[in-house]
Amino acid sequence: xxGTDKTLTVLGATLLALVAAxxxxxxxxxxxxxxxxxRGLVVLGLLILWRSGLVSFGQALFFGTGAYTVGLLVLxxxxxxxxxxxxxxxxxxxxxxxxxxxxLTGYRDIFFAMLxxxxxxxxxxxLVKTELLGSTDGFNVPHPTFLGYAPAGEKMRVxxxxxTALVSMAAAYGVHRHLSSTMGQLGAAxxxxxxxxxYLGASVRRVLLIQVIIAGALAGAGxxxxxxxxxxxxxxxxxxWTVSGEFVFVTILSGTGHILAPFLGSLLFELIRxxxxxYSPYTWQMVLGTSLLLIILFLPNGLWSLYARLRKGx
Amino acid sequence: MALLETxxxxxxxxxxxxxxxxxxxxxxxxxxGIIGANGAGKTTFVNMVTGYQKPSSGxxxxxxxxxTPHGPRQITRLGICRSFQxxxxxxxxxxxxxxxxxLGVAEGERPAIxxxxxxxxxHAAAEEIVARYDLASYGGQLVALLPQGVRKLLDIAMAxxxxxxxxxxxxxxxxxxxxxxxxxxxVVMGALRDTGVTVLxxxxxxxxxxxxxxxxxxxxxxxxxxxxxxxxxxxxxQVRRYVIGEALHRSSHARGGAPHA
Amino acid sequence: MLTFVAILVDxxxxxxxxxxxxxxxxxxxGVMKILNVAHGSLYAFGAYASASLIGAYFxxxxxxxxxxxxxxxxxxxxxxxxxxxxERGLLxxxxxxxxxxxxxxxxxxxxxxxxxxxxxxxxxxxxxxxxYSLLGTASFGVLTFSNYDLALIGLxxxxxxxxxxxxxxxxxxxxxxxxxxxxxxxxxxxxxVTRMFTITFVIGAVLGALGxxxxxxxxxxxxxxxxxxxxxxxxxxxxxxxxxxxxxxxxxxxxxxIRATAVHLIPxxxxxxxxxxxxxxxxxxxxxxxxxxxxxxx
Numbered sequence: 001x002x003g004t005d006k007t008l009t010v011l012g013a014t015l016l017a018l019v020a021a022x023x024x025x026x027x028x029x030x031x032x033x034x035x036x037x038x039r040g041l042v043v044l045g046l047l048i049l050w051r052s053g054l055v056s057f058g059q060a061l062f063f064g065t066g067a068y069t070v071g072l073l074v075l076x077x078x079x080x081x082x083x084x085x086x087x088x089x090x091x092x093x094x095x096x097x098x099x100x101x102x103x104l105t106g107y108r109d110i111f112f113a114m115l116x117x118x119x120x121x122x123x124x125x126x127l128v129k130t131e132l133l134g135s136t137d138g139f140n141v142p143h144p145t146f147l148g149y150a151p152a153g154e155k156m157r158v159x160x161x162x163x164t165a166l167v168s169m170a171a172a173y174g175v176h177r178h179l180s181s182t183m184g185q186l187g188a189a190x191x192x193x194x195x196x197x198x199y200l201g202a203s204v205r206r207v208l209l210i211q212v213i214i215a216g217a218l219a220g221a222g223x224x225x226x227x228x229x230x231x232x233x234x235x236x237x238x239x240x241w242t243v244s245g246e247f248v249f250v251t252i253l254s255g256t257g258h259i260l261a262p263f264l265g266s267l268l269f270e271l272i273r274x275x276x277x278x279y280s281p282y283t284w285q286m287v288l289g290t291s292l293l294l295i296i297l298f299l300p301n302g303l304w305s306l307y308a309r310l311r312k313g314x
Numbered sequence: 315m316a317l318l319e320t321x322x323x324x325x326x327x328x329x330x331x332x333x334x335x336x337x338x339x340x341x342x343x344x345x346x347g348i349i350g351a352n353g354a355g356k357t358t359f360v361n362m363v364t365g366y367q368k369p370s371s372g373x374x375x376x377x378x379x380x381x382t383p384h385g386p387r388q389i390t391r392l393g394i395c396r397s398f399q400x401x402x403x404x405x406x407x408x409x410x411x412x413x414x415x416x417l418g419v420a421e422g423e424r425p426a427i428x429x430x431x432x433x434x435x436x437h438a439a440a441e442e443i444v445a446r447y448d449l450a451s452y453g454g455q456l457v458a459l460l461p462q463g464v465r466k467l468l469d470i471a472m473a474x475x476x477x478x479x480x481x482x483x484x485x486x487x488x489x490x491x492x493x494x495x496x497x498x499x500x501v502v503m504g505a506l507r508d509t510g511v512t513v514l515x516x517x518x519x520x521x522x523x524x525x526x527x528x529x530x531x532x533x534x535x536x537x538x539x540x541x542x543x544x545x546x547x548x549x550x551x552q553v554r555r556y557v558i559g560e561a562l563h564r565s566s567h568a569r570g571g572a573p574h575a
Numbered sequence: 576m577l578t579f580v581a582i583l584v585d586x587x588x589x590x591x592x593x594x595x596x597x598x599x600x601x602x603x604x605g606v607m608k609i610l611n612v613a614h615g616s617l618y619a620f621g622a623y624a625s626a627s628l629i630g631a632y633f634x635x636x637x638x639x640x641x642x643x644x645x646x647x648x649x650x651x652x653x654x655x656x657x658x659x660x661x662e663r664g665l666l667x668x669x670x671x672x673x674x675x676x677x678x679x680x681x682x683x684x685x686x687x688x689x690x691x692x693x694x695x696x697x698x699x700x701x702x703x704x705x706x707y708s709l710l711g712t713a714s715f716g717v718l719t720f721s722n723y724d725l726a727l728i729g730l731x732x733x734x735x736x737x738x739x740x741x742x743x744x745x746x747x748x749x750x751x752x753x754x755x756x757x758x759x760x761x762x763x764x765x766x767x768v769t770r771m772f773t774i775t776f777v778i779g780a781v782l783g784a785l786g787x788x789x790x791x792x793x794x795x796x797x798x799x800x801x802x803x804x805x806x807x808x809x810x811x812x813x814x815x816x817x818x819x820x821x822x823x824x825x826x827x828x829x830x831x832x833i834r835a836t837a838v839h840l841i842p843x844x845x846x847x848x849x850x851x852x853x854x855x856x857x858x859x860x861x862x863x864x865x866x867x868x869x870x871x872x873x
Binding site: 055103106107109110111113114115117118119121122123124125126128129241242245248252282283284285286288289290292293296297 | 610665668674675676678679680682683684685686687688689690691693694698802806809810813817843844845846847848849850851853854857858861862
């Protein structure tokens with residue numbers, strides 16, 4: 001029961017380590033870490049939904065919304081502060097998640113997955129056809145400022161990284177607290193037996209809606225920082241269904257064992273991708289697919305395969 | 315004022331009438347046994363009272379309030395809980411966690427988003443339930459691995475976590491061996507008696523009905539055949555014919571014995 | 576008036592294509608409860624194999640009309656080979672596991688096969704346009720339609736009819752229907768469910784490959800055609816009701832007609848209108864248009 005305190009310490013220590021790494025590691029490593037942490041944010045959200053028995057194949061919807069919100073605000077509102085932009089991106093994604101969630105939370109299993117994918121493809125379709133946003137080319141994102149401070153060229157990368165590290169560790173703590181709360185613990189119960197949860201007096205739809213919103217906001221934040229880190233936004237990199245697929249892959253890779261797992265999984269994913277691409281751009285998908293298969297076959301998350309067995313029998 | 319009252323409760327599924335004009339009144343602190351053959355409408359009755367199924371017509375009144383439009387969630391919060399024929403529990407969690415979650419949800423208006431579930435006073439309350447239902451040796455085990463009898467007790471214990479005024483037990487001893495039936499009923503009734511809750515229990519075993527029920531309601535083909543003291547209801551001709559399943563023309567009063575010509 | 580005819584015919588052509596592409600997917604899901612993401616790979620493989628075989632065929636100088644048989648041959652070879660490989664080699668070890676997990680397995684297979692295609696055929700586009708112009712064209716005023724495209728309509732009706740007959744009029748088909756309704760009961764009745772699964776998967780794979788094979792002469796075959804097809808096929812299957820062949824037909828018609836309307840009247844929405852339709856249908860019929868009622872749980 002003292003888990004919360006221990007996790008706080010672990011996350012705090014990790015944050016310190018991340019900050020140190022920011023000043024010690026070479027540029028390419030910092031960039032890799034930034035992308036990993038941003039991806040980890042999205043996977044945190046998927047972790048929550050996974051616990052409740054849901055797999056979203058459409059987080060790219062919120063990831064893309066976050067990225068494009070940043071782009072729009074920078075280009076058309078002249079807003080440059082990274083704090084404000086990240087928060088607004090998360091809010092926009094969260095709001096969209098609320099709207100989409102009202103419909104989505106009526107579904108489970110494959111239908112939930114397919115419907116979430118459909119929504120993300122709607123966004124993709126809109127983005128690709130919108131001239132104003134650059135269609136398939138997208139557009140560049142200028143450098144942000146940090147509460148008034150505008151870092152010089154070389155310091156920009158590290159600054160964005162530090163902000164990402166802060167946001168991800170804070171989010172990790174928040175998600176941890178949520179998962180330990182009554183509502184968070186209800187996820188496993190919902191996965192097991194929704195009827196009983198209703199009979200206990202809790203609204204299953206309300207719990208799932210809140211969790212969809214949280215996951216959406218997290219993905220939005222992830223999209224925002226990715227937009228800054230990469231400096232460019234386009235529909236294929238941010239809203240296509242394969243992007244959602246990658247998030248799901250990392251979720252499975254990470255497992256649900258620990259709140260830092262999504263970040264470790266993301267890091268592993270980014271590393272594998274970088275090296276696979278260096279070797280040959282035409283074997284990356286094969287590597288991804290084979291890894292996914294191997295994990296599912298030989299390293300099934302303990303809880304997950306037990307749950308699958310129980311769902312058949314109970 | 316009656317605690318629970320149903321007025322003309324009817325449920326039809328196309329051409330099938332699962333419940334036909336059920337009107338019954340229940341006072342506080344009663345312990346009522348419900349009997350009836352399979353398909354007689356007992357579970358449908360419980361499903362309607364607890365809001366899981368909507369009646370085709372008729373109404374349900376709880377403490378003078380019309381609860382007909384409510385769903386299971388609101389009904390639970392108003393003070394009516396139930397257990398299930400097939401125990402509806404959370405198999406991938408431990409027995410203890412099943413109870414903890416039930417208590418956690420019962421705690422506030424809505425489940426807490428931030429405050430941890432595992433707090434000392436909820437833990438203590440769960441421990442107390444474990445003791446009351448004699449489940450100490452099973453506490454940490456995954457419910458999926460537990461025997462049926464234990465799951466039935468857990469099912470009932472979870473329903474009681476909300477401290478309801480009225481509890482409906484759907485065949486609390488079904489699926490359990492004959493030797494265990496009385497054991498389970500003893501534990502359950504003992505635990506319930508202390509709380510002053512009003513009990514409705516569906517049972518097929520007439521001995522259990524006689525032992526624990528102060529009143530018996532007999533269902534057959536969606537209607538109530540008889541409603542009264544156990545001795546009277548169980549001796550009623552129609553009840554014996556349609557519920558207990560004995561031939562009409564019998565000279566002996568023995569129950570369950572072989573019919574003779 | 577002309578626009579109306581254009582929309583109608585284009586819609587029918589597109590709907591036919593959708594049906595051929597999606598019917599295999601819905602069949603597999605109906606019988607095995609597997610949503611096969613690798614269906615897109617089967618489509619792509621079918622297209623590539625068809626393009627290669629057509630190329631070789633015409634190089635060898637044989638009678639042009641025979642190339643249609645080549646298309647069918649390509650679909651058969653790919654469908655049977657890959658279908659058997661996937662089902663016997665991998666999927667049969669996953670039966671009984673969670674549906675979503677199996678989807679992820681097929682997704683993994685899809686990813687692998689995408690790169691296998693590149694390994695075999697490279698990244699340059701393939702063209703196999705010869706069969707396309709073989710049947711000539713039909714005119715309606717100033718509108719011209721390729722008879723190849725129109726033949727697609729006939730093909731899809733034929734396939735639909737064949738499947739329907741197979742399912743309802745043959746003994747095997749009725750057994751398959753039993754499996755669709757309740758796998759355990761079918762097993763209890765002595766139906767060889769394992770064999771049914773293999774046969775179904777292979778048929779579904781052949782149909783998927785056929786979708787690609789007949790499309791090859793219409794497009795430039797490039798890596799990535801499978802990716803787009805999957806999501807569209809899903810949309811059609813979900814709209815129609817998963818596991819329902821009439822549903823796939825109706826779903827294909829609805830999606831096809833609406834898309835044709837969009838293309839001609841509101842091009843901006845063309846890309847996402849399919850998913851908007853899907854969302855709309857699901858909003859009113861959560862399990863698709865042709866779905867079955869479910870039994871009481873408690």
